[in-house]
Amino acid sequence: MKLASLAHGRDGRLVVVSRDLTRATDAFIVVPTLQRALDDWQRYAPALEALAEQLEHGSVPSFRFHEHDCAAPLPRAFARLHAAAWPSHHRLLRQAEGAEAPALAEAPWRRAVSDGFLGPRAAIPADPAASLDLAAGLAVITDDVARGADAATALGAIRLVTLVGEVIRRDRLKPDGIDREGPLAAGFSASLGPVAVTPDELGEAWQDGMVRRPLCVTHNGTLLGRPDPGADLGTDFGALVAEAAQRQALGAGTIVSAGPVSNRGIDGGPGRPVAEGGAGYACLAEARAAESLTTGWARLPYLAPGDRLRLEVKDRAGHTVFGAIEHDVTG
Incomplete structure (x- = not known):
């Protein structure tokens, strides 16, 4: 699974990215930010993985992924x-x-x-x-x-x-x-x-x-x-x-x-x-x-x-x- 945070506010907007890094889909239906996902990984990771598989099969809405739109995956980390x-x-x-x-x-x-x-x-x-x-x-x-x-x-x-x-x-x-x-x-x-x-x-x-x-x-x-x-x-x-x-x-x-x-x-x-x-x-x-x-x-x-x-x-x-x-x- 590949994840990125688009530049949006302080903590970014979490997206799931295709394996070839050409497409992405919003993860907000699962969890809005990567930090939130990490706070309860056992709960959110399976749903994010399912979203990643759907992205690979073209069964969810997606958009062109551009690296220059990204913030850091964790724009601000605790440590x-x-x-x-x-x-x-x-x-x-x-x-x-x-x-x-x-x-x-x-x-x-x-x-x-x-x-x-x-x-x-x-x-x-x-x-x-x-x-x-x-x-x-x-x-x-x-x-x-x-x-x-x-x-x-x-x-x-x-x-x-x-x-x-x-x-x-x-x-x-x-x-x-x-x-x-x-x-x-x-x-x-x-x-x-x-x-x-x-x-x-x-x-x-x-x-x-x-x-x-x-x-x-x-x-x-x-x-x-x-x-x-x-x-x-x-x-x-x-x-x-x-x-x-x-x-x-x-x-x-x-x-x-x-x-x-x-x-x-x-x-x-x-x-x-x-x-x-x-x-x-x-x-x-x-x-x-x-x-x-x-x-x-x-x-x-x-x-x-x-x-x-x-x-x-x-x-x-x-x-x-x-x-x-x-x-x-x-x-």
């Missing part, structure tokens, strides 16, 4: 916890800064922005003083998760999966990824993919609590990276949700996000650019760090007015899975 689940990312950035590479246990968690997501097609205003970047990752939306839940229970509480793109001011970060001005990470904003997908809808692409399809990141029409989220992973989403629930219960509609996706090179060092046969990078900072380590200096600039970034996952047939996050940078 979002973000993890650096790919250790190679922070290791590479620290090495480029001349700092000691962190141990796996040091990979940072932070409580992140959740009450004002950017739309998946929103423009990003450039700041001349900022080293602006967009980091690509994945996110899951949970049902209620009890405090202390184990990884298997937490994995079973994942209701939806989508993309996440974090807009980051790199000039405000230390090499360990923590905001220089404090732990609230005020320099971060984020967008979610236009469409959120139930894990069963992903089929073989959902393995061991992670999406196993390349995450394609395009910068100004050129492929910056296509890293595999399931490779070089420190912790899968079942374990991440369980870790997030160790100190407190998670309410329905909590988002646990992770990123940027990062793959090591075949020699264990920095990944290679796509042009050299590597997986490339899911953010500009990692590409710059790899350049610095391999050539002595970073040539790729951070975002500037006129730039465009696109984040997307495609299935084996080349069809988009979550829709695309696409941001233009404005002056």
Whole structure:
């Protein structure tokens, strides 16, 4: 089942989307918003699934689905916890800064922005003083998760999966990824993919609590990276949700996000650019760090007015899975 929220009021207008993302039907006859559906998933999910099947068979009224009409699937969520689940990312950035590479246990968690997501097609205003970047990752939306839940229970509480793109001011970060001005990470904003997908809808692409399809990141029409989220992973989403629930219960509609996706090179060092046969990078900072380590200096600039970034996952047939996050940078 694929769900989206069209831009409408604070919490959006829930629609069920066809598997090929071409058609949609209103879900208001079942439940008006995604948060309301998550609050009582056992009640509403079967009716939404039935609506999805009717949409596929053309037996309910539908309309053309346009991703640019979407807000985030959850335009405002009660909480979002973000993890650096790919250790190679922070290791590479620290090495480029001349700092000691962190141990796996040091990979940072932070409580992140959740009450004002950017739309998946929103423009990003450039700041001349900022080293602006967009980091690509994945996110899951949970049902209620009890405090202390184990990884298997937490994995079973994942209701939806989508993309996440974090807009980051790199000039405000230390090499360990923590905001220089404090732990609230005020320099971060984020967008979610236009469409959120139930894990069963992903089929073989959902393995061991992670999406196993390349995450394609395009910068100004050129492929910056296509890293595999399931490779070089420190912790899968079942374990991440369980870790997030160790100190407190998670309410329905909590988002646990992770990123940027990062793959090591075949020699264990920095990944290679796509042009050299590597997986490339899911953010500009990692590409710059790899350049610095391999050539002595970073040539790729951070975002500037006129730039465009696109984040997307495609299935084996080349069809988009979550829709695309696409941001233009404005002056």
